[in-house]
Amino acid sequence: MTIVISGAGIGGLTTALGLYEAGLDDVRVLESVPELRPLGVGLNILPNAVRELAELDLLDELLESAVPTGALEYRNRHGQLIWREPRGAAAGYRWPQLSVHRGRLQAVLARAVRRRLGPDAVVTDARVERFTERADGRVDVHVRHPEAGGRSVTTADALIGADGIRSAVRSQMYPDEGPPPWNGIVVWRGTTVAPPFLDGRTMIIAGDDRRRAVVYPMSPPRGGADGPVLMNWAVARAADPESVFEDADWNRPVPPDAFLHHFADLAFAWLDIPALVRSAQESYVYPMVDRDPLPRWTHGAVTLLGDAAHAMYPMGSNGATQSIVDARVLARELALADTPAAALSAYEAERLPALTRVQASARRRGPEVVIDLAHERAPEGFADPAEVFEPGELESVSAEFARIGGFDPETVNTRPSLAVASPAGGRR
Template sequence: MSILIAGAGIGGLTTALSLHAAGVGDVRVLESVAEIKPLGVGLNILPNAVRELAELDLLDELLEVALPTGSLGYYNRHGQLIWREPRGVAAGYRWPQLSVHRGRLQSVLADTVRRRLGPDAIVTDARVEGFVPREDGGVDVRVHHTAAGRRSETTADALIGADGIHSKVRACLYPEEGPPPWNGLVVWRGTTYAPPFLDGRSMIIAGDDRRRAVVYPMSGPDGPGGTVLMNWAVARAADPEAVFEDADWNRAVAPETFLHHFADLAFDWLDVPALIRTAREAYVYPMVDRDPLPRWTHGAVTLLGDAAHAMYPMGSNGATQSIVDARVLARELALGDSPVPALAAYEAERLPVLTRIQASARRRGPEVVIDLAHERAPGGFTDVGAVFPGDELQSISAEFARLGGFDPETVNTRASLTVPSRAGGPR
């Protein structure tokens, strides 16, 4: 069975590793850029996806470049705590939650793909630009080698579109869809080396109904009393004259162009403006997603990760769900006799779940507690219990985890997605 994967991002690389581990021997990853560089900023990988990376024997290596997240706290714009919950092992999971720079995670995955599948498993300067179904059930794939100035065609039993929010594979399946819809918010993201805050393993989200700041460390201190690599993201409604013709995740921006919007988010336990002011890198992009699709799979072609279900960055579900997609897809392909029914089975399991999560992200997911706190107590509070009576806060958090199937009980007790040995060797 030969599989082509469009895109060497988190989802595409995890798919390649999962297929190899499941005994699918002929796997190639086609990546549009000429050289894979450690770009991007921070990601949080939830325990349900960390479990999958652990079952691929990657956890020890990832712990060298990532930080286990200990807690998540929601704060109002005055820096008052609304709700804090333990994360990862502290919350009862058998696996940690990991905060990691996207580039470091991608590098670990890419290096492992080349080591396990061979140095030619990832083909760079190879952008999938179209495909044609074959009568034998496979697919002919057209590839553009931009830097080399040429085009080629290759054949596979199945094509996996893991080529991101601007997926060409998706565009071929849905040519009338158009660009990702924008909700009017702008996000600025960056990284900074700074002293740890709180206990050094805390992720925080602070703000009101107009502005939001997310901050978390991605490394331990670089020595006694040293600094950590910090990820930060701030968001607000765009100015009326703002125009974004393309959602480019790597559009660099100077911190002083937006710092003033968040100048008052300085608390005695964390100075958000100082993080922005001293950033080592900063990027701007519009907050966009994709509308849910009625189907991802068309014969021997399917979508995965952001190409299938790009969503707002609420609840740490982007890379997390791409990793789970990859594992489910690999299981179905390894256990099935033919790619077409296997891809359909993958879609049947994953599409309903992701459609629900996409909808929840548009409602701000668990971050809605910050909106509610501002609505009910815009000037702050002395007792959060008077603002959120009973177990309302815990219920909001638990419902979001239950919705996506990543509550501790489900993650700890569900069957492994690792393909049993009866699937045989490489196919």
């Protein structure tokens, strides 16, 4: 079985590794950029996805450049603690939650793909533009080579569209969909090398009903236990009414002074967010967008995965996490089903309803709604969260989001493995 994956992001590369692990090694990953480079900012990978990376024998390598997150704290605009919840092993999971630079995670995955499937398994300068379904059930994949020039066609038994929120595969399936809808929120993101805060393994989300700041470490300390770390930060606010984002404005570099005045008061004794942002190595602005849920991801021998299927707002660390789980479910079905079309349909039947619920939860701000509630009920702050929330209210918000996402500890720890043993008994 020949399988073509469009996109060498987190989901596409994990799909290739899952297919190899399941005994399917006629796999090509086509990527539009001329070279894979460690770009991007931070990601949080939840334990349900870290379990999959561990079963692909990647966890030890990832831990060399990631942080096992120990806690997540929600705070108001005064820096007062609303709710603290343990994460990863501290929350009872058998696997950690990882904070990691996206480029480093992608590099680990890409090295593993080339090592296991061969140096030509990832083809760069190969932009999938469209596909043609053949009478025999296979797919002709039409590819443009921007750097080298020219075009080519490759034939596959299955095409996986893992080509992101602006997926060419999705746009052919749904030509009238239009651009991703913007919710009116602007996000600035970046990275800064800085001393660790709190215990060095805590992620914080702070703000009010119009602003958010997210900060977490995503590398081990440099030069010793007390050394600086690579910090991920993101700040967001509702845009001015006249704001318009064009295609060219996506991930546009912007100096911190252009936006820091909106967040000047978020300077706490334990973390000075404006100072952190001002010292950034890089900072970018982009609109907060997602995609509407689809009725179908699969058309014959073609399906969607990750952001191409279910791009969502970054509430709850579900983007890359769910792409990894998608990849493992899809690899399992392709290994077990009688035909590619049957495999893709089974994958969709399992994943689409679940991800539709997660997308809807993200649009409701997910667990971050506790910050909105705290501001609504006590805009000037509080001495104790018990003054603001009913007993058990905060716990129920967190538990409900974990249940919707399928990453509550009991589910993650006890469900059967998604791995499929290859004829060789599993491969690395």
